[in-house]
Amino acid sequence: MKFAFFNTIIDLIWPPISLLSDNRVKINGTIEIEKWQNLTFNYGPKCHCCGVKLNDAPNPETICGQCLAEPPFFDSARAPLSYDDNSKQLILQLKHAGRRDGVKTFATMMRDCAINPELVDVIIPVPIHKKRLFDRGFNQSVWLGQELAKILNKDFDAFILKRTKNTPSQNGLSQIGRKNNVKSAFFVQKPVTGKSILLIDDVFTTGATINACSKALKRAGAKRIDVLTLMRVNSHTNSNEADMTIGIINE
Numbered sequence: 001m002k003f004a005f006f007n008t009i010i011d012l013i014w015p016p017i018s019l020l021s022d023n024r025v026k027i028n029g030t031i032e033i034e035k036w037q038n039l040t041f042n043y044g045p046k047c048h049c050c051g052v053k054l055n056d057a058p059n060p061e062t063i064c065g066q067c068l069a070e071p072p073f074f075d076s077a078r079a080p081l082s083y084d085d086n087s088k089q090l091i092l093q094l095k096h097a098g099r100r101d102g103v104k105t106f107a108t109m110m111r112d113c114a115i116n117p118e119l120v121d122v123i124i125p126v127p128i129h130k131k132r133l134f135d136r137g138f139n140q141s142v143w144l145g146q147e148l149a150k151i152l153n154k155d156f157d158a159f160i161l162k163r164t165k166n167t168p169s170q171n172g173l174s175q176i177g178r179k180n181n182v183k184s185a186f187f188v189q190k191p192v193t194g195k196s197i198l199l200i201d202d203v204f205t206t207g208a209t210i211n212a213c214s215k216a217l218k219r220a221g222a223k224r225i226d227v228l229t230l231m232r233v234n235s236h237t238n239s240n241e242a243d244m245t246i247g248i249i250n251e
């Protein structure tokens with residue numbers, strides 16, 4: 001009762017604002033219905049492995065051409081939202097403005113598309129280099145991972161995986177360039193042998209960073225790696241465009 005009263009006072013002083021506009025909303029960390037309807041969710045046929053949208057998936061095990069040609073080190077990747085003009089503001093606000101009021105909503109959406117979350121031993125965020133952490137002051141993947149750990153009642157550990165190279169931004173790099181950029185950039189500094197890991201990031205662009213993290217974890221003995229991001233780019237040709245807009249796909 002006390003909390004409800006204080007929340008009412010807080011809402012009067014700082015009214016909840018939509019995550020996608022300057023409009024007021026009733027509940028903190030939400031989006032008005034008109035904007036919500038413009039978001040594209042990753043329902044429908046998708047690659048069983050990387051989660052990219054497919055025109056058709058004859059069965060639930062269907063794999064996309066890219067995963068077939070070069071199987072990633074992670075076992076699955078899923079994201080509730082498609083990255084596009086209608087959704088990118090969510091990432092900009094989270095990543096550049098450090099706006100935290102959407103984190104609970106985002107984590108709930110991510111939870112809803114997780115594969116076998118009950119089997120997860122530990123949740124790990126994609127780390128950023130300590131210099132970048134110092135400059136920015138936060139890692140949005142840590143926020144998402146912590147919230148997911150609360151929702152799923154799982155362990156969270158931001159110190160298992162360390163970013164040892166302060167790699168330049170992935171902006172404008174080709175897929176091969178991205179791979180080289182993050183090559184050997186991650187170090188596993190705690191035992192993960194036999195563990196099922198849920199790896200968290202904000203956006204899945206080409207998957208180069210997430211795959212580099214997964215490679216390090218698998219080589220250190222991790223049994224299984226499932227990836228959850230808030231958004232994914234659904235066309236490889238759109239990856240560079242996404243970078244330009246997001247500004248820093250640095251992970």
Ligand SMILES: [Zn+2]
Pocket residue numbers: 047048049050051052063064065066067068
């Ligand atoms: Zn795939």
